[in-house]
Amino acid sequence: MERFTPVRHLLSLNDVTDEELYAIVDRSHAYARGMVPMNRPLADRVVATYFRTTSTRTRTAFSVAALRLGARLVAYGPGDLQENTGEEAGDTGRILGLMLDALVARTSASAAELRALASWDTMSVVNAMTEDEHPTQAVTDLSAMLTAFGRLGGLRVLYVGEGNNTAAALSLALPRYHGTELHVRTPPGYGLPQSALHRGSEYASSHQALIEERHDMEDLPDDVDVVYTTRWQTTGTVKHDPDWMTAFTPFRVDEALMKRYPSATFMHDLPAHRGQEVDADVLDGERSIAFQQAAHKLYGAMGVLEWCLAGLPQASRTATR
Numbered sequence: 001m002e003r004f005t006p007v008r009h010l011l012s013l014n015d016v017t018d019e020e021l022y023a024i025v026d027r028s029h030a031y032a033r034g035m036v037p038m039n040r041p042l043a044d045r046v047v048a049t050y051f052r053t054t055s056t057r058t059r060t061a062f063s064v065a066a067l068r069l070g071a072r073l074v075a076y077g078p079g080d081l082q083e084n085t086g087e088e089a090g091d092t093g094r095i096l097g098l099m100l101d102a103l104v105a106r107t108s109a110s111a112a113e114l115r116a117l118a119s120w121d122t123m124s125v126v127n128a129m130t131e132d133e134h135p136t137q138a139v140t141d142l143s144a145m146l147t148a149f150g151r152l153g154g155l156r157v158l159y160v161g162e163g164n165n166t167a168a169a170l171s172l173a174l175p176r177y178h179g180t181e182l183h184v185r186t187p188p189g190y191g192l193p194q195s196a197l198h199r200g201s202e203y204a205s206s207h208q209a210l211i212e213e214r215h216d217m218e219d220l221p222d223d224v225d226v227v228y229t230t231r232w233q234t235t236g237t238v239k240h241d242p243d244w245m246t247a248f249t250p251f252r253v254d255e256a257l258m259k260r261y262p263s264a265t266f267m268h269d270l271p272a273h274r275g276q277e278v279d280a281d282v283l284d285g286e287r288s289i290a291f292q293q294a295a296h297k298l299y300g301a302m303g304v305l306e307w308c309l310a311g312l313p314q315a316s317r318t319a320t321r
């Protein structure tokens with residue numbers, strides 16, 4: 001089977017360079033605008049999805065993206081592979097890599113399993129979400145922001161809610177765009193992974209950007225372009241404190257918070273729980289782009305798969321910085 005070398009994986013945004021991130025986001029945005037000729041760049045390639053936990057958006061997006069790009073699709077559900085009977089992830093990846101070109105996997109909380117699946121470097125492996133990071137969600141989000149605002153450089157985002165995998169991915173992506181601000185407000189004990197905050201700060205300092213986190217709703221920024229929140233019960237994770245909801249209650253997005261930022265757009269990675277992390281009036285209101293954002297899951301998946309399997313042109317400088 002013909003292979004592109006080196007095999008490109010998207011396991012963590014930390015593994016991709018700024019230029020690679022810009023190219024993926026730029027391509028996703030171009031797909032969103034219908035600016036890419038549909039010449040089936042992945043014709044004759046075989047892409048598999050392997051989801052052991054629930055997914056509506058990511059699984060569908062990657063399945064449809066593979067088909068739209070001309071690839072053939074194999075789909076594994078939670079009980080299908082011999083990993084369930086004890087076969088090691090490394091052996092599983094070795095076998096799958098003999099037959100597949102790419103595996104899009106949401107398997108377990110840990111990134112270690114994905115790294116083992118990818119370790120033979122014979123097929124691309126895409127992280128469709130682990131406990132620590134949701135890299136393709138950040139691609140989706142940046143593509144949606146670029147479409148909504150026409151730029152990413154200088155955007156100011158207020159993220160409210162758990163410092164979960166979506167927040168971690170955003171922290172590893174947005175500060176790589178010049179002059180951006182990411183203000184993160186998370187409940188005490190449910191903050192960003194320290195590694196994401198640390199790395200995000202490093203990216204910020206080299207791009208004249210800002211990332212800051214607080215565990216209260218005091219000293220909010222004067223103005224922002226985007227207010228972003230996520231579900232409180234992240235898929236595949238468990239909160240051990242039975243009283244966790246008390247800690248989360250101040251970190252809701254309601255009309256009062258949106259009124260503070262009269263020109264801000266509301267974003268949510270979905271699934272949403274109206275009345276919990278966000279009021280229905282906000283999620284379904286005129287300033288919400290949450291459901292347009294979900295459409296970018298498909299464009300993001302197309303950008304990611306094309307980058308992995310065929311490579312991408314450099315991003316246009318004006319579009320992405």
Ligand SMILES: NC(=O)OP(=O)(O)O
Binds near residue numbers: 057058129
């Ligand atoms: N946002 C997101 O990852 O949605 P799914 O869990 O439905 O894939």
